[in-house]
Amino acid sequence: MADGDGDWARLVKCRVCRQPAIIDLRRHNANFCVDHFLRYCDQQVAKAIDEFEMLRPGERALVAVSGGKDSLAIWDLLVRAGWEADGLYVGLGIGDYSEASAGYARRFAAERGLALVEIDLRADHGYDVPTAAAVTRRVPCSACGLSKRHLFDRAALDGGYDALVTGHNLDDEAAVLYGNTMRWQTDYLARQRPVLPAGPGFPRKVKPLVRLTERETAAYCVLRGIDYLVEECPMAAGNKHLAYKEALNEMELRSPGSKADFYFGFLARAADRFEAGARRDDLGACRSCGGPAESELCAFCRLVERAAGAEPVPVELRR
Ligand code: Q46
Ligand code: ZN
Ligand code: ZN
Secondary structure (H helix, E strand, O other): OOOOOOOHHHHOEOOOOOOEOOEEEHHHOEEEOHHHHHHHHHHHHHHHHHHOOOOOOOOEEEEEOOOOHHHHHHHHHHHHOOOEEEEEEEEOOOHHHHHHHHHHHHHHHHHHOOOEEEEEHHHHHOOOHHHHHHHHOOOHHHHHHHHHHHHHHHHHHHOOOOEEEOOOOHHHHHHHHHHHHHOOOHHHHHHOOOEEOOEOOEOEEEOOOOOOOHHHHHHHHHHHOOOOOOOOOHHHOOOHHHHHHHHHHHHHHHOOOHHHHHHHHHHHHOHHHOOOOOOHHHOEEOOOOOOEEOOOOOHHHHHHHHHOOOOOOOHHHHO
């Protein structure tokens, strides 16, 4: 897991116990053995939960899981830390990718005796992401993100959970911050925090993985024996998010710690300076689902109206 040659593990010692290290964390100028790396992951998550007041003792969480490394890692970390956390899987109808991702989420839950709430876009709402993308003539991630946000919020509120947990890691948050800053999306910058408080029609949303990188969550899964879907979503191609991640990785390579400085520096010294536009508690109620809406129908119900009657579009045609 370290960069460098095969002698690395023999030569490099864990910062804590001096046993052979299995991973180097350059931004912390530290190397860890298996046990101390796993402990480091526990501590980083506990610190994020505590520092940003994400969850209080006794609260119940709903973890949005995709079958990928980040969401399964955070579900595992929360359950091991003693939190009551159920999973939520939304089937997006993205061909084989969705089939495979559902399998990983279900197996993870079944092997650990955890509850997994499942929603299927096609079966429950009459459309899927490739069809919604074709109908709206926008990038797939737009209809997909809108659908997930709505269904995650709804499931958390309907299930009486105290918070909705997502697996966004430091790389994700830094990349989103980079994109929002490049375009000075001040409205988004005002809301880019690891915790969004609950409001009318919205559950509290928390991101307890913000102190861990993508490489660290992948290492966590490997060391814990968590089987996850490695394949990326086939509809992500051309997504600017990936380009921002690459640019930040380049910076990180030259100057370890830049990513964390960029993101946590923003939270500590800049986030307060941006004001969100529309206040979430000013919204009316959707005539169809009763959820928060800027007009008569919420954006999700408008999408359902347009996409549910359309001829299904196979995922291959969207690539
Ligand atoms: S699943 Fe959906 Fe992602 Fe695929 S279509 Fe885009 S948003 S890339 S996290
Ligand atoms: Zn050690
Ligand atoms: Zn609605």
